[in-house]
Amino acid sequence: MSKPTARARLAQAAFVLFDERGYEQTTVDDIAERAGVGRTTFFRHYRSKEDVIFPDHDRLLQLIRDRLSATSNSTALVAVSDAVRLVLLHYIDEGDLARRRYALTSKVSALRDREIVSVARYQRLFREFISDWMGDPTESASLRAELMAASVVAAHNHVLRRWLRGESPDPIAEMDEAMREVLALFPGPRSRPRVADGGTTVAVFRTGEDLDALLPALRRLIGGEPER
Amino acid sequence: MSKPTARARLAQAAFVLFDERGYEQTTVDDIAERAGVGRTTFFRHYRSKEDVIFPDHDRLLQLIRDRLSATSNSTALVAVSDAVRLVLLHYIDEGDLARRRYALTSKVSALRDREIVSVARYQRLFREFISDWMGDPTESASLRAELMAASVVAAHNHVLRRWLRGESPDPIAEMDEAMREVLALFPGPRSRPRVADGGTTVAVFRTGEDLDALLPALRRLIGGEPER
DNA sequence: CTTTGGAATGGTACTGAGTACCACAAGACT
DNA sequence: AGTCTTGTGGTACTCAGTACCATTCCAAAG
Known part of the structure; x- marks a missing residue:
């Protein structure tokens, strides 16, 4: 355990420093130093400061x-x-x-x-x-x-x-x-219908909703033509 | 027309240069120079290069x-x-x-x-x-x-x-x-029902869809309990 | 006309992220 | 021994964005 990878040490150091001083107040140099590596190495492991x-x-x-x-x-x-x-x-x-x-x-x-x-x-x-x-x-x-x-x-x-x-x-x-x-x-993609040539479906609801208000949505949902 | 605002000139210059050389290849100095103003002025009008x-x-x-x-x-x-x-x-x-x-x-x-x-x-x-x-x-x-x-x-x-x-x-x-x-x-927010205590709505569809597959969606849409 | 005061400007110097390049060290393979 | 790769540190650079200061311009007030 004495040798966590440089990459891991960098991430660790970054989180600690961000917690301590805040993100903007921490420079990449700070992170690298704390991780005991060079600045170059930081950018080798992480493309940017955010990336860490x-x-x-x-x-x-x-x-x-x-x-x-x-x-x-x-x-x-x-x-x-x-x-x-x-x-x-x-x-x-x-x-x-x-x-x-x-x-x-x-x-x-x-x-x-x-x-x-x-x-x-x-x-x-x-x-x-x-x-x-x-x-x-x-x-x-x-x-x-x-x-x-x-x-x-x-x-x-x-x-x-x-x-x-x-x-x-x-x-x-x-x-x-x-x-x-x-x-x-979302209405499913016309999955092949169970009833090949289209059957009749009757749904009965107790609802206060006005049917007319629902019709467009129903039509979209079912894709069939309502008989009323 | 001889005096468009510095702000407008900057925007104009930026677009021209971005088109000519590309975004990354254009520096803020380039833009400012082309607009005939100082670099400082650019940042006074636009917070960043992207902002322009x-x-x-x-x-x-x-x-x-x-x-x-x-x-x-x-x-x-x-x-x-x-x-x-x-x-x-x-x-x-x-x-x-x-x-x-x-x-x-x-x-x-x-x-x-x-x-x-x-x-x-x-x-x-x-x-x-x-x-x-x-x-x-x-x-x-x-x-x-x-x-x-x-x-x-x-x-x-x-x-x-x-x-x-x-x-x-x-x-x-x-x-x-x-x-x-x-x-x-999205089912509307229970708009006050036209039929005060809930009526019965019957919808008849010709559809190949299986009713069971539709029921959950229907229930969500109408909010009532289906009688089947 | 002169003065004062504010707003817009330009310049200079700085920080910090990200890049390019080079040089060095530690294995690993021949 | 050598050579090749891989990871590393260092130095120098570009460029965005910030801070600060000095100047100029203009307008309103005296």
Whole structure:
């Protein structure tokens, strides 16, 4: 244990110093010195000062990419859920480290911005995947893909932040529930109908809602023509 | 016309140079020199090199804030739509300038990141507004607010980018349509029911979809209990 | 007309992130 | 022995952004 890698020592030193003096008040020189290495070595291990806080963001992106591409058509939505769960699990694995990072990013706007940019990369990945999966090059399909990607990512962030703040005892269950809620928002891709040539579905509800107000949404959801 | 403000000259010079040599290859000194002012003056007018590309982002944010706060409870969703339209109109007003900026941000990752961060600020504004409007401090309500904000912003970006790429002849109509589509995703906040104590609504559809697959979504949409 | 006072400007010097390059040391393989 | 790789430290540079000071210009007040 006398020889943790220089990389690890740098990360350690960075977190300590950021806690002690704050992010802006800490220079890369400070970090390198405290880690007992040269300044050059710092930049060899981390592309930038911010990078020392988000080291495995690239690896995580690749993880998602892999999970998404290992997918048959029918399980696309499962793949999305899985990929999201993967990210959550990664953070949970980090445990306290993730929470310290969260505390930092909450205070330092430069880090917050950096995180936002990272999240946007995830979102882009999801958007492309969903778009490909839908196949439909239509304008409206493209919009739907964008909306789904945005929603999936938003849901993930929501649950993740709750856990980071210590407000969620069972984040995995919460994530699953949130993902279910999100996917319920979007009418499935015309999965091959169980009843080949279209059957008649009757739904009876007790509700105070006016039917006319609901019709557009219903039509979108079901895709059939209401008989009234 | 012999005396455009230094600020305007700087912006002009910046765009020309960015086009000519690219963003990274242009220093602030270059811009200042070309504009015929000192380097100090540049930073007096623009906080950073990136800022010269996105000058009125702050003003735009304030515009949205204002539109959102000038709202009575019943028109919240209208306010959201209006605010989004406001942003779109701003870009359309800029016309060619907006398109040049888009061309730049498409090539230069630093600018793209900067733009993403700006968009996140809008999203945050919408999220807070929607959350306040719903009033409900529930976990699930908070998630819904987040999802709505993300979707609204995603829809806006979608249409805006289409217009920037010259793919949309009538962006305003498209935006309205997109917003309608987005808001249709989310069941309205239990608007006071037309039928006071809950009536029975019967919907008959011709559809190949399996009813069981739809039930969760239907239940969410209508909020009543299906009788089957 | 002169004075005063504020606003915009230019210059100079500094900090600190990030890059380029070179030189050196410690194994590892032949 | 040598050579090749890999990790390292150091030095020097560019450039964004900040701080400070001195100047100029203009306008209102005397």
